[in-house]
Amino acid sequence: MLDAWHTQEIKEVFHALDTSEKGLHTDEAARRLKDSGLNVLPEAKAENLALLFLRQFKSPLIYVLLGAGAIVFAMGQIADGAIIVAVLILNSIVGTVQEGRAQNTIRALKTFVETNAEVVRGDKEFIVPDKEVVEGDIVILQEGEKIPADARIILSHSLTVDEASLTGESVPVAKSSEPLFEPNLSPSEQVNMVFKGTYIVAGNGKAVVVATGSRTVIGRIAEEVAGSVAEIPLATNIRYLSRLIIIVVFGVSAFLFVFGMAAGYSAERMFTTAVALAVSAIPEGLPIKERIGEKTSSGRGARPSARHRH
Numbered sequence: 001m002l003d004a005w006h007t008q009e010i011k012e013v014f015h016a017l018d019t020s021e022k023g024l025h026t027d028e029a030a031r032r033l034k035d036s037g038l039n040v041l042p043e044a045k046a047e048n049l050a051l052l053f054l055r056q057f058k059s060p061l062i063y064v065l066l067g068a069g070a071i072v073f074a075m076g077q078i079a080d081g082a083i084i085v086a087v088l089i090l091n092s093i094v095g096t097v098q099e100g101r102a103q104n105t106i107r108a109l110k111t112f113v114e115t116n117a118e119v120v121r122g123d124k125e126f127i128v129p130d131k132e133v134v135e136g137d138i139v140i141l142q143e144g145e146k147i148p149a150d151a152r153i154i155l156s157h158s159l160t161v162d163e164a165s166l167t168g169e170s171v172p173v174a175k176s177s178e179p180l181f182e183p184n185l186s187p188s189e190q191v192n193m194v195f196k197g198t199y200i201v202a203g204n205g206k207a208v209v210v211a212t213g214s215r216t217v218i219g220r221i222a223e224e225v226a227g228s229v230a231e232i233p234l235a236t237n238i239r240y241l242s243r244l245i246i247i248v249v250f251g252v253s254a255f256l257f258v259f260g261m262a263a264g265y266s267a268e269r270m271f272t273t274a275v276a277l278a279v280s281a282i283p284e285g286l287p288i289k290e291r292i293g294e295k296t297s298s299g300r301g302a303r304p305s306a307r308h309r310h
Contacts, residue, residue: 004183005152005210006190019136023120032134039133039212056092068275117148137209147194150216151207153177158203249278
C-alpha cells in the first residue's frame, strides 16, 4: 500500500485503497474495522491504586527512612519506629492521591475530546463515532470539527486547518487537493493532507482516509515515546538533591555518633539520636517531588515534533 499519499493523484489513492467518491459499502467498512481495529491512539494502561501506592517507595530517601525504621524497631524503640512508619505511609498516600488524580484527569480529557465523524458510505452520508472510521472512508470536513484520521484531501473549499497540536506551527494551514511532487515533506508541508487530532478553522471539503489509529502520524509518535522518558532539568536536579541530602545526613549522623561516643554517651543513645537526626533532616515532601519530576519527564517525552514524516 502507498505511503507518500501527498504525491499521488486522487484516482491513484482511490485505487490503492479500493474505494471511490461514493465511499465504502457499509459491509466493507465493518470488515475493515474488524481487521484494522478501532481508530484510537495507543495509550499506557492505568495503574491500580495498590501499584501506585507501592511505587511511592521507589526513592533513595524512602530507602533511608525504611532502614532507619527497621533499626529503631530492632532496638526496641517502638514509639520512634512507629513515627517513622507513619511518615512513610502518609508520604505514600499523598503521592498515590496525586498520581491517581493525574490519571483520572487524562482519562477525563480523552473522553472529552472524543467526537463523531461524518462519512460517505455507499453514496450516503452517515454520522459515526470517529473511532469507527476506517481506511478508505470518505470523510466530510466542516469548519469547527476535529480531523478524525489522517486523510488525503479530494475536495477543498477554502479549507484551513490548525495543526499546532501536531506540528507546533501556530499559523493555520490552507489546504488544497492538488498532488505534491516532493516525497520527503514534513506533515506541516503536506498541504493536501489532513491529520488526526488537528482542527478545521475555516472552509469545508472532503478527504479519503489513508491511516487510522496507531498508523496515523500522531499515532506513530505516541508509539515511539510510549517506552521512553525524556529527562528534564527538574527531575535531574531533584534526584541530585536527594542523593546530596543522603550523603550529608549520613555524614553528619556518623560524626554525631562518633562525637557522642567520645564524649562518654552510650552507643544505644547516640545511635538513636543519629537516627532521629537523619529522619528529621530529610524533607518529608521531597520523595513526592521526586516522583512528580519523573512524571513530568514522561510527559515531556510525548511532545510531537514537526519533523516526523508521514
